[in-house]
Each structure stands twice: as C-alpha cells, then as structure tokens.
Amino acid sequence: MNKLKISSLSPQPLILIMAIFAFIAVPIRTFQLANCIDPETGFWLVRDFTVPVLYVLCGLEIAVSLFMSLFSGIQPKPEFPQKKNISLGIVSLVFALTFLIDAITRMSAYISLFSVYQYDVDGYIFGYIMKSGALSLTIQSIFALISALYFGIVGVSHIMGTSTYKKSKLLALSPVIWGISRMVYFFVNPISYKNVSQLLLTLMFITLAMIFFLSFARIASGVNEANSMWILWFSGTAGAFIGLVCALAPLVLIATGKGNLIPEKYPLEYTDLAFAAFAIGTLLSNMPRTVKNRTEG
Numbered sequence: 628m629n630k631l632k633i634s635s636l637s638p639q640p641l642i643l644i645m646a647i648f649a650f651i652a653v654p655i656r657t658f659q660l661a662n663c664i665d666p667e668t669g670f671w672l673v674r675d676f677t678v679p680v681l682y683v684l685c686g687l688e689i690a691v692s693l694f695m696s697l698f699s700g701i702q703p704k705p706e707f708p709q710k711k712n713i714s715l716g717i718v719s720l721v722f723a724l725t726f727l728i729d730a731i732t733r734m735s736a737y738i739s740l741f742s743v744y745q746y747d748v749d750g751y752i753f754g755y756i757m758k759s760g761a762l763s764l765t766i767q768s769i770f771a772l773i774s775a776l777y778f779g780i781v782g783v784s785h786i787m788g789t790s791t792y793k794k795s796k797l798l799a800l801s802p803v804i805w806g807i808s809r810m811v812y813f814f815v816n817p818i819s820y821k822n823v824s825q826l827l828l829t830l831m832f833i834t835l836a837m838i839f840f841l842s843f844a845r846i847a848s849g850v851n852e853a854n855s856m857w858i859l860w861f862s863g864t865a866g867a868f869i870g871l872v873c874a875l876a877p878l879v880l881i882a883t884g885k886g887n888l889i890p891e892k893y894p895l896e897y898t899d900l901a902f903a904a905f906a907i908g909t910l911l912s913n914m915p916r917t918v919k920n921r922t923e924g
Contacts, residue, residue, distance in 0.1 A: 634700035637915050638860040641695055642907060645864045648688045649871045655681050656876035659824065661888050669825060669890030678824070685831065685872070689865045696861035701915045705852040708912070711788035715908045719782030722905045723775045725897040730771035737764045763815060766808040773801035792847060799844035806837040825893045828873050835866030836902055843909070863910050867903040874900035
C-alpha cells in the first residue's frame, strides 16, 4: 500500500473540506425539513432539486474523505498521545451525556410499545418483542449506558492526562454494538422505509460512526492498530459531516421557533451532533505533525 501513497498528500485539509460541505448541506436539509417533509408522518411532500443536490454532496464528501485518507502519505502514528487535553475531555463528557440521554429515550420508547400491547392480538409476547423492535431498543439502551460509561472514562482520562481509557478494551466496543442495534431498529420498523431521505442519511451516519468507533477502539487499545489511522480520518470526517446534516438542521428549526416542523418519529438526535464534535476533536488532537512521508507500515 505504501507504493500507492501520495507522499505530499495529508488528510489534514479534510476537516476544512468537511466544514465547507456542511456549510452548504445543512441549509439544504433545513429547507427540506421546513418545506418538503410532512411534520406528522415524516414522509416526503415535495421532491425538488434539493434532493439530488444533497445526495451528491454526501457522495462527494464520502468520496473525497476516502481518497485523501486512503492515499495520504502523511499520517500520524496509529496511537493516541498521553497528555492533557481539557477541551477534548469536555467534549467526551458531553458525548457520554448524550449517550445517557439516548439510553433514557430508548427505554421510554420501549415502555411506550408495551403500553399499547394487546395480549390477544399477537398471542405471543416474544413475537411482539421481535416485530415491534423492542429487542433492538433494549439492546441499544443497554449499550448506550455502557457507552456513556466508556466516554466518561475517556473524558476524565483526557482531562487528567492519563491513559486509563486505553485499558478499557471491552468497553471500547460498546458504541459499535450500540450502532448495530440502532441500525437494526430501522429494519424492523416498516414505517421507516417510506421516509427515504431520513432513512438513508441515518443509515449512512450509523455506518460511518461504527467504522469510526471500531477504529478508535483499535488504536486506543493497541489491538491490531496498524493501518487504522487512515480509516479513523475517513470515517471521522465523513461521519461528522453526515452527523451535522442530520442534527444541525432540526437544531436550527428548534432555535428559530419552528421545532413543530420536525417529524415526531425522527427527532433531533443529540448523539449525532456530539459524535461530530468528538470525531473532529479527536482528529484535531491527532494531526500530522510533519510534512515528511510518514506512511503506516
């Protein structure tokens, strides 16, 4: 792979490119939520030119991130420095808080499912649990709690300048399982398929977030970390972009007093926004320090 690297190419500009793309895409998504989507059902009311434009932007961002990360000849070592980073520590703690909120939200949704359950409808409660998505909600809630614990440890470690989080190898996998269970819920909830835009954006985000979490766990734990840094940069910048598109658009509507236009079934997900901040913060703290060819072996 070293021979395919471009010795002068650095992944560092990806953060700026991601910010520029987000600056264009977030207003487009905000416009769609305000004018093109039914706030009660989340279904498309109008499919105008903004739909292909948004998807093209997403595709370009992912393609550019993949190319510049994969072929970059200037890469930091696949290891996280052990030093105080108070700003990243605070972001990590906020990320942990959003996982806690997510756990509470999913458990509330689980309780709501059984508040309308009729024993004489399905006959078997197990069948209802599988068909309604209650099982995936339960798993997501559990691993959201574990993820909150893990990123709490990450945050404290960064603030104190210790490497405690690097010893939490099993905990580091909890966000990956959280992402899998969140994705599964969309496949067992048929109504989601009709909301094509939100489904595609969310699935893209979850996929990139899981790749980032897995790469982060490998580098932090020192387990098969070779060639993981370029994956971290790719999934971090592309995932942060999709996360900002998914989360900033509803946040703008809420801030402007138009929160009623956000579909109830697809609310603002705080974890998406916090992921973007955490991913960007992690990449900023692991910038290439030199212009020399430092490809990974």
